[in-house]
Amino acid sequence: MSQYLFQQLINGLALGSLYALVAIGFSMIYGIVRLINFAHGDLVMIGAFATLGMLFYGTPWPVTLLVVLLVGALAGATIQTVVFRPMLGAPQVTGFIASLAVSITIQNSALMLLSGQPRNFLFPEAMRQRVSLGGVSASLTDLVIIGLTLTLIAILFVIVYRTRLGRAMRATAENLMAARLMGIGVNRTILAAFAIGSALAAVAGLFWGGKFGQIDPLLGSVPGLKAFIACVIGGVGSIGGAMLGGYILGLAEVLFVGLLPQAYAGYRDTFVFSLLILILLIKPSGLFVRHVEERA
C-alpha cells in the first residue's frame, strides 16, 4: 500500500473514531428516550476544555482520560436530570426544542466564561511523533485515537450486552412500560444511558483537541451534526450502526479530499451530504438496521 493511501486511511479512521464516539451516545440517547439531542455535540466541547484544564495543571494522561470521562458523565447526567427527565412522555418535538435550548445555553455560557478566543491545545511531544510500520508511517496521535476508541467501544459493548444494567437499558429502550413492569428503575436506567453516552462524547473532545490542535466554545456544533448524520447512515437507535456510520463518514470525508483533485477539496461536505441523501434514498431506515420498530 502506498504511503499516501495508508496515511489517508489512518486519518479517516481517526476522524471516524471521533464521529463514532459522539454518534454512539447520540444513538443510545435516542434509542432509550426517542430524543434527538442536539446538545450532545456540546459535550465534545466540555470534554475538550476539561482536558485543557487538566493539561494546565500537568495531570498525567491516564488520569486526564478518566477525569474527562467522569466530567462528561456528570454533565450528561445533570442535563438529563434537570432538563429531560421532567419531559419524559412529552411529545418528541418538546425534547428536541429543549435540546436546542440546552445547546445554546451551554455554548453561550462557555463563551462568557472562557471567551471566544480559540485556545491552542497540544498533546505532549511524545504523542505527536510519527511511527513507521514496515515502510509506511502514521501519526501516533491518530493511532492512539483509533486504539483507545476501539477499546472504549469494546467496553461499551460488554456493558450493554453482558451486564444486568445493559439488559435493563436494552429493555427500557424497547418498551418503557414493560421495563417498568419488570421492576426496572427506568429513571436510573435512562440516567445511565445519558451518562455513558456523554462520557464518550467528552472523550471525543479530548481527541478532537489533540488531532486539530485548537479548541473554542463553539466546537461542538460540527461533531454534533456529523454524529447525527452518522446515526442516520447507520440507523438511529442502534449502537453498532452508529459506530459503523461514524467510521463510514470519517473515511468518506478524508477519501473525498484525498482522492479527488485539489480543486474539489473545499466541497467535501457537499460530497458527504450527497452520500447521506443517496443512502436515505436507498435505505431510509439506515444501513445496519434490519427492520424499523416504532414504539406505540
Next chain:
Amino acid sequence: MPDAPILQVSGLNVFRGATHVLKDVSFEVARGELVALIGANGAGKSTTLLALSGLLPARSGTARMTTDEGTIELTRASTETIVRAGLIHCPEGRQIFQSLSVADNLALGAYARTDKDWIAQTTEEVYRLFPILREREKIPAGALSGGEQMMLAMGRALLGAPKLLLLDEPSLGLAPKVIDTIFDVIAELKARGVTILLIEQNAAMALEIADRAHVMEHGRITLSGTGASLMENDRVRQAYLGVSA
C-alpha cells in the same frame, strides 16, 4: 396477618386524560384465590390493573396489598417498589421484548429478584412448563409465534416470584389449543397457591376457573359472585356468554 386479604381495593377512581374511567371501584382478593374481572371492551378492566401496578395514578381511593412482608399502598408506591413486593403484572398484548432473546426476556422477569439459585431453579421450572422456550432460548423473542410469546410472557411473570399475579387477556388472539395450554398453567399456578387476578374476554373460560368474579360495566363493578353463580346468572349469560335468554 395471615387472614387479611392480599388485595383490598376501595373507592378507586382513575382518570385517563379527562375521561373518568374507574368509578368507585372496590373489591378484595383473598390469598390463594383466583378472581376474574369480566366485562366489555372499555369497561375499565385493564385500567384497574394498570392502576394497581402504579402505571396510572389514582385520583382517589386506596389499593392495599398485604403480604407476609407487610402492607404496601399501591396507589402511592412506584412500580419498582410494587414489583419488588411481589405484584407481577402480565400486561395486555404480552409486551415481551421483541429484539431481546428469549433467555434475556426471562432474565428480565427476574430483574427484581436477587437470589441467584432461586432464579436458576425457577428458570428450569419455566422451561419444564414450556419446553419450546428452551429450544428457542437464543432466538429474538419477536421471532416467536403468538402462542410462544404468550408462554414467554407467562414464564417471565413467574420469574418475578408473584405473590399476586395480574393477568390481562392471556387468551387474546391465540389458537384454541394454545389457550388450553395457558389455562392449564393458570390452573397449576392456582393449585400451587399463587393468588391471581385475571382479566378475560373469554368469560366462559374465566368463570369456569375462577373462585369469584366481578362484572365491570362503564368503570363500575356491577355484579359479583362466585364463578359458578355468575355462570348461572341470566344477565351474564346473555351479555358475556352468548347464551340467549
